[in-house]
Amino acid sequence: MSNPTAAMLVIGDEILSGRTRDANMYYLAGELTKHGIDLKEVRVISDDATAIVAAVKSLSAGYDHVFTSGGIGPTHDDITADCIARAFDVAIDVRDDARAILAAHYATTGTEMNAARLRMARIPDGAELIENPVSAAPGFTLGNVHVMAGVPLVFQAMVASVLATLVGGQPLLSQTLRVDRGEGEIAATLSALAEKYSDLSIGCYPFQNNGVFGANVVLRGADGARIDAATTELARDLGL
Template sequence: MPNPTAAMLVIGDEILSGRTRDANMHYLAGELTQVGIDLAEVRVVSDDPEAITNAVKALSEAYDTVFTSGGIGPTHDDITADNVARAFGRPISIRDDARALLEAHYAKSDQTLNDARLRMARIPDGATLIDNPVSTAPGFTIENVHVMAGVPAIFKAMVASVLPTLTGGAPVVSLSERIYRGEGDIAGPLGALAERYAELSIGSYPFQQDGKFGAQIVIRGTDADQVNAAMDELKAEFPA
């Protein structure tokens, strides 16, 4: 049975303008691989209502699970929650459970729960809250979409909350080997190996460092015996 699939939607002008380098995609990719969920596609869109709703609809229909990052803070450019609600045709308003979390948090702080901060309690009808142990303002899950913060520390904490609720697939076993030959010399035998082991994913990543060059060959699959057998054949073909 193939592994469940996932997509990620990164929302934010700051990524597309080059101001900020996204860190959440790489983190989520690694976490999903460990639990046997295939991250199949990532999209990055700007803080634009149509762009967000269209991407949420497309990815929610195409994949088992969708993760979003960014755009759920208190400022005017934080429009993710409203547009995810719109994508599913759900009403959205300040919800009592989210408001209670924020009230408890700000009661202990020297900041006030003003109208801007109350926007962070806007949650679509029927959504489930995602815990935010870092700064309280929650994310939420609606249908198969998990809406999370863009600040990396909060994103990581929310991923940790959500992952145990998902059904993973067979964990992927991965072996890699550095071969100090030109990638073009490796390509022929490697292509033949990939044909013999059609169920495995075999990738070649050229490198050049310290005056040496070559390619790192990565063999991945859910059947550890197959991965080992393919790696043995590779090493026999290209002895160190």
């Protein structure tokens, strides 16, 4: 049986303007790989309602799971929850369980529950809450879409909460062979190997270090013994 598939939707102008370098995509990709869920696509879009609704619909229909990050805070640019409700055509309002979580948190920190903070208790009908052990305001899962915060610490905590509830597949295993030769030198050998081991994914990632060209060959698959065999064969074929 093949692994479940997933897409990620990163919502926020800060990545597209070059202000912030992505961290959540990198984190989620690693966690999904360990969990045996195949991340097939990532989209980064801006805080634009039409774009968010269209992307959620498209990705939700195309993959087993969709993970979103960003846009669920208390400020005017936090429009993700409302867009998810629109994408699934359900109502959204402040929900009692979410409000209770926020109220309990603010009581311990002596923070006032104002109208802006209450917005974070707006949850689409039919969604399940995702726990936020860092700053209380919950994420939620609606259908196959998991809606999480953009702040990396909170995002990571929510990913842990969600992954604990999902059935994964076989973790993707990999081995890397570093070759200090140009890609063009080893391409024919790699091509033959990829044909023989068609159950593995064999990628070649060139690098340049002080003017010297080399490549990392990464062999990926679910079967460790096959990866071992292919890596050994490759090293022998290249005379390493």
